[in-house]
Amino acid sequence: MSTVELDASPSTGAPRGAAQAAPRGHRLRLGDPIFRVLATACGLALAVAMFGLAGVLVYNSWPAISGLGTSVLTTVAWSPVDHQYGALAALAGTFLSTLVAMVIAVPLALVIALLLVELVHPAVARVVGTAIEMLAAIPSIIFGMVGIFVIVPFIQDKLVPWLLSTPLGSLPGIKPGAQFQGGGVSIFTAGVVLAFMVLPYITAVSRDVLKMVPQVTKEAGYGMGSTTWEVMHKISLRYANSGIVGAVFIGLGRALGETMAVAFLIGSLFTSLPHSLFDPGTSIASLIALTFSEATDKIQVSALIELGLILFLITVVFQILAQAWLRRVQRSTGGRA
Amino acid sequence: MVGTAVDEPTQMQSSATVIPPRLEVAEDRRGAGEDFAALPTEISVRKLDFFYGKEQALFGNHIEIKKNRVTAVIGPSGCGKSTHIRAYNRIFNLYRDQKAKGEILFDGANVLSSQIDLLDLRRRIGMIFQKPSPFPMTVFDNVAYGLRQHYRLSRSDLSNRIEDALKRSAIWDEVKDKLHQPGNALSGGQQQRLCIARAIAAEPDVLLMDEPCSAIDPVATAKIEELILTLKSKYTIVLVTHNMQQAARVSDYTAFFFQGRIVEFGPTTKIFSNPAEKQTEEYITGRFG
Numbered sequence: 001m002s003t004v005e006l007d008a009s010p011s012t013g014a015p016r017g018a019a020q021a022a023p024r025g026h027r028l029r030l031g032d033p034i035f036r037v038l039a040t041a042c043g044l045a046l047a048v049a050m051f052g053l054a055g056v057l058v059y060n061s062w063p064a065i066s067g068l069g070t071s072v073l074t075t076v077a078w079s080p081v082d083h084q085y086g087a088l089a090a091l092a093g094t095f096l097s098t099l100v101a102m103v104i105a106v107p108l109a110l111v112i113a114l115l116l117v118e119l120v121h122p123a124v125a126r127v128v129g130t131a132i133e134m135l136a137a138i139p140s141i142i143f144g145m146v147g148i149f150v151i152v153p154f155i156q157d158k159l160v161p162w163l164l165s166t167p168l169g170s171l172p173g174i175k176p177g178a179q180f181q182g183g184g185v186s187i188f189t190a191g192v193v194l195a196f197m198v199l200p201y202i203t204a205v206s207r208d209v210l211k212m213v214p215q216v217t218k219e220a221g222y223g224m225g226s227t228t229w230e231v232m233h234k235i236s237l238r239y240a241n242s243g244i245v246g247a248v249f250i251g252l253g254r255a256l257g258e259t260m261a262v263a264f265l266i267g268s269l270f271t272s273l274p275h276s277l278f279d280p281g282t283s284i285a286s287l288i289a290l291t292f293s294e295a296t297d298k299i300q301v302s303a304l305i306e307l308g309l310i311l312f313l314i315t316v317v318f319q320i321l322a323q324a325w326l327r328r329v330q331r332s333t334g335g336r337a
Numbered sequence: 338m339v340g341t342a343v344d345e346p347t348q349m350q351s352s353a354t355v356i357p358p359r360l361e362v363a364e365d366r367r368g369a370g371e372d373f374a375a376l377p378t379e380i381s382v383r384k385l386d387f388f389y390g391k392e393q394a395l396f397g398n399h400i401e402i403k404k405n406r407v408t409a410v411i412g413p414s415g416c417g418k419s420t421h422i423r424a425y426n427r428i429f430n431l432y433r434d435q436k437a438k439g440e441i442l443f444d445g446a447n448v449l450s451s452q453i454d455l456l457d458l459r460r461r462i463g464m465i466f467q468k469p470s471p472f473p474m475t476v477f478d479n480v481a482y483g484l485r486q487h488y489r490l491s492r493s494d495l496s497n498r499i500e501d502a503l504k505r506s507a508i509w510d511e512v513k514d515k516l517h518q519p520g521n522a523l524s525g526g527q528q529q530r531l532c533i534a535r536a537i538a539a540e541p542d543v544l545l546m547d548e549p550c551s552a553i554d555p556v557a558t559a560k561i562e563e564l565i566l567t568l569k570s571k572y573t574i575v576l577v578t579h580n581m582q583q584a585a586r587v588s589d590y591t592a593f594f595f596q597g598r599i600v601e602f603g604p605t606t607k608i609f610s611n612p613a614e615k616q617t618e619e620y621i622t623g624r625f626g
Contacts, residue, residue, distance in 0.1 A: 121433075214468075214470070216466050216467070216468050216470045217470045217472065217473075218431075219428055219431065219464075219466065219470070220464070220466060220470040220472070220532065221472065222428060222431060222459065223426060223428055223459055223463065223464035223466075223536075224459065224460070224463070224482055224483045224486065224535070224536070224539065225455075225456040225457065225458075225459035225460040225483065225486060225487060225539070226456070226486060227456065230486065234472070234482075235472050235473065238472070238473045238474060239472075239473040241473075331519075
């Protein structure tokens with residue numbers, strides 16, 4: 001439109017400017033709106049997928065939500081034979097195994113990431129970094145099997161007897177129930193294997209974030225007479241904190257939803273709350289996976305979908321909490337420059 | 338003779354480039370007319386060679402940095418200015434392939450010896466970098482950083498010292514209501530003065546400034562130059578600069594570096610008005626560099 005005006009008044013305007021403006025204007029006018037429409041469509045598709053997913057879950061679990069009411073959230077046992085559709089045992093197993101996984105994986109991942117970025121020779125960092133990334137490519141069923149053959153015997157024969165011989169053994173939540181086989185197949189074992197599964201994700205993202213700490217900021221830290229440790233925990237970790245929280249939440253999401261390895265190791269006890277970390281239990285994801293194909297009753301299928309909805313909501317809530325926390329941290333420290 | 342001659346090259350330069358407003362120049366500040374040999378020496382560099390891997394970057398540098406004076410280090414890009422001062426606090430030790438040989442005597446000890454306490458050395462020789470580098474924490478915590486690290490202080494002593502350091506860095510009035518806001522929310526020039534406050538709070542003897550004004554605007558540059566002039570009563574300052582007007586404005590002594598060698602070192606008045614070496618003259622008159 002403006003090119004027309006420029007052309008209409010060649011005597012007043014600069015003809016050179018008008019001649020240049022015309023071809024450029026045509027390109028921009030076609031390119032930008034097309035790109036904008038495409039980008040908006042892609043963005044909307046994401047939102048539609050997200051809300052569609054929630055909608056489908058709510059729609060299909062509606063029979064259970066309306067038929068069973070809040071009893072799903074207050075009943076412990078999942079026992080379709082007795083018409084009990086309780087999520088509490090599965091929720092407890094999910095939270096406890098994830099907690100164990102994160103307690104092990106987060107410090108380990110941060111130490112490895114700091115090691116790779118700050119301490120070891122770049123060539124070593126490359127090799128170790130690649131190895132850690134390959135860990136992420138291993139299918140979860142293999143983690144489950146290695147867990148059965150290696151971790152379960154170790155925990156049952158070595159760790160639990162040792163724990164019980166120390167004062168730690170008398171703490172609540174340690175001694176496995178007498179009716180179970182010595183703690184090998186347990187929530188704790190599932191958590192340990194989960195830790196190895198989420199470790200590469202947390203490590204790789206933390207490493208990338210720590211690499212982005214400007215060299216001059218680190219040099220300024222050393223220039224103030226700081227040790228490597230002080231620079232790492234007072235400067236690098238603070239600078240990278242938002243990214244690291246992101247990394248932790250990637251791991252957390254993975255741990256909450258992991259199905260196969262957990263189904264192998266957690267013991268699939270659907271009917272009671274664990275009294276110890278070394279008791280067997282179940283998680284939401286493995287409960288759904290193991291019982292869905294046998295679910296014949298309509299209300300049972302619907303209740304399983306409701307469990308899925310609960311898992312979905314848990315991850316969304318964690319995500320929202322993480323974002324809120326990050327905003328607070330960034331306000332007080334300035335976050336990234 | 339000295340007082341008038343020194344202004345000439347400065348003004349010649351100013352017509353060619355955009356420079357910050359000229360500062361008032363004190364007569365006593367040009368390193369002229371004082372007995373260099375009689376002044377107490379803060380750092381004495383002898384036969385300093387520096388290597389990046391196998392490539393040698395500095396060749397037999399020899400220089401005396403005098404106490405409570407501003408020593409400017411000038412020269413074209415890549416001539417080894419920064420490399421030279423990065424040897425003083427051994428910050429180059431962070432990189433595996435960098436090595437220094439020779440002697441840097443500071444307080445009776447060779448900085449390059451393996452026996453030196455690096456952490457205390459770096460407290461005593463503070464460094465300001467080209468790019469403002471506030472830590473990811475509040476203004477208060479930034480200045481408290483070195484204090485907390487090197488001293489045991491009561492809460493009130495800590496905040497007094499922080500206020501004092503910020504005042505001496507001429508930034509207190511601008512940040513006194515923002516002490517608990519993030520350091521990197523300040524403007525670039527303020528961030529650089531915050532970094533100076535952070536360095537001087539730790540009570541150093543020497544401040545190394547590696548092109549402290551190259552990333553900030555002219556007004557902020559003028560403030561920092563003014564600050565350098567007040568700080569030298571308490572600290573010894575080594576200023577690496579690309580900006581020859583800046584060297585002429587604030588320094589007492591100037592060293593001209595070229596290709597890793599110190600071509601000429603002397604009172605700033607002399608370097609800028611009557612350099613002994615042809616290369617120095619060509620550089621300061623803008624014929625190369």
